[in-house]
Amino acid sequence: xxxxxxxxxxxxxxxxxxxxxxxxxxxxxxxxxxxxxxxxxxxxxxxxxxxxxxxxxxxxxxxxxxxxxxxxxxxxxxxxxxxxxxxxxxxxxxxxxxxxxxxxxxxxxxxxxxxxxxxxxxxxxxxxxxxxxxxxxxxxxxxxxxxxxxxxxxxxxxxxxxxxxxxxxxxxxxxxxxxxxxxxxxxxxxxxxxxxxxxxxxxxxxxxxxxxxxxxxxxxxxxxxxxxxxxxxxxxxxxxxxxxxxxxxxxxxxxxxxxxxxxxxxxxxxxxxxxxxxxxxxxxxxxxxxxxxxxxxxxxxxxxxxxxxxxxxxxxxxxxxxxxxxxxxxxxxxxxxxxxxxxxxxxxxxxxxxxxxxxxxxxxxxxxxxxxxxxxxxxxxxxxxx
Ligand code: DP6
Numbered sequence: 001x002x003x004x005x006x007x008x009x010x011x012x013x014x015x016x017x018x019x020x021x022x023x024x025x026x027x028x029x030x031x032x033x034x035x036x037x038x039x040x041x042x043x044x045x046x047x048x049x050x051x052x053x054x055x056x057x058x059x060x061x062x063x064x065x066x067x068x069x070x071x072x073x074x075x076x077x078x079x080x081x082x083x084x085x086x087x088x089x090x091x092x093x094x095x096x097x098x099x100x101x102x103x104x105x106x107x108x109x110x111x112x113x114x115x116x117x118x119x120x121x122x123x124x125x126x127x128x129x130x131x132x133x134x135x136x137x138x139x140x141x142x143x144x145x146x147x148x149x150x151x152x153x154x155x156x157x158x159x160x161x162x163x164x165x166x167x168x169x170x171x172x173x174x175x176x177x178x179x180x181x182x183x184x185x186x187x188x189x190x191x192x193x194x195x196x197x198x199x200x201x202x203x204x205x206x207x208x209x210x211x212x213x214x215x216x217x218x219x220x221x222x223x224x225x226x227x228x229x230x231x232x233x234x235x236x237x238x239x240x241x242x243x244x245x246x247x248x249x250x251x252x253x254x255x256x257x258x259x260x261x262x263x264x265x266x267x268x269x270x271x272x273x274x275x276x277x278x279x280x281x282x283x284x285x286x287x288x289x290x291x292x293x294x295x296x297x298x299x300x301x302x303x304x305x306x307x308x309x310x311x312x313x314x315x316x317x318x319x320x321x322x323x324x325x326x327x328x329x330x331x332x333x334x335x336x337x338x339x340x341x342x343x344x345x346x347x348x349x350x351x352x353x354x355x356x357x358x359x360x361x362x363x364x365x366x367x368x369x370x371x372x373x374x375x376x377x378x379x380x381x382x383x384x385x386x
């Protein structure tokens with residue numbers, strides 16, 4: 001039995017991908033750009049095993065068996081096999097895929113991006129694929145192509161109708177801007193939202209603003225934010241990030257019927273960030289929201305403690321909420337009297353936030369070589385099952 005185990009990161013876009021020109025090939029209407037988050041605190045992990053004794057293909061996600069007849073999964077597998085070393089004896093054996101996320105999938109955090117980047121990385125290692133694999137990960141989920149690289153990553157929409165040039169490229173490694181931090185504010189919200197895939201399809205069909213955004217706005221923004229990242233210009237980076245998040249959600253509202261992803265807590269977070277930046281007289285924090293109510297804040301390490309003191313004050317956690325602050329450890333700082341005066345009127349009810357993850361920009365997928373890291377046993381069955 002051959003086994004390969006990989007981990008892959010989550011990424012958070014600062015210029016959003018929203019809308020496809022080709023549903024099957026997963027070709028986007030515009031370029032997008034993201035920061036890849038450290039795998040230390042959030043990642044997908046996948047073990048793929050193969051043996052001539054496996055009678056059927058199998059797939060487990062978070063300990064629950066899934067159907068293998070999943071079009072996106074099959075597209076990735078087909079593409080990988082086409083590019084594989086054709087002399088490999090195991091090329092035509094059945095496989096078992098076992099995947100897990102080390103963060104709650106239900107929280108609506110970019111789990112499909114990490115999941116497909118991980119799947120494709122593991123398949124690429126198993127079948128000895130050389131070169132860029134982002135175009136293959138893209139077939140699983142568009143945003144997954146950006147999780148194939150670490151640091152700051154641009155997904156270039158490409159021009160070829162076959163999608164061969166619709167690939168991701170790293171514009172700067174994680175080490176380029178080591179002061180950058182990310183706070184993920186997980187909003188307490190149980191409502192099930194419609195998926196990105198169906199939401200963006202509806203936007204393509206009904207939103208004129210989407211067409212304007214894709215052709216007239218995004219190209220300049222990609223150029224400007226790339227420059228801001230290269231120059232480590234946080235002021236400009238934050239401005240463009242917030243504007244793009246707002247425009248993406250404006251497109252969602254311009255969709256008919258509208259896609260409403262942000263909730264009252266999300267809007268309260270936007271308000272707090274602007275009040276904080278006003279108080280500081282410059283952009284010290286940037287928010288961005290994907291297709292859900294959770295906020296992702298980009299900020300520099302020098303600002304984290306104070307921003308968290310404000311977040312804790314405005315969104316007080318429920319009493320004894322153990323594990324409320326996850327990720328990079330931090331000593332909590334009490335809010336200053338001056339900031340209290342600014343934020344007093346904005347205070348929300350206890351428990352509006354479920355928890356906060358404090359993380360940083362990190363590297364791309366990795367292959368794990370320690371046999372203990374494999375998620376499956378000698379029979380190719382998950383060690384943990386639900
Ligand atoms: C709002 O990559 O999940 O997170 O390609 O249909 O799988 P599919 O969509 P997906 O969309 C992500 C949209 C977004 C913005 C972004 O990550 O760029």
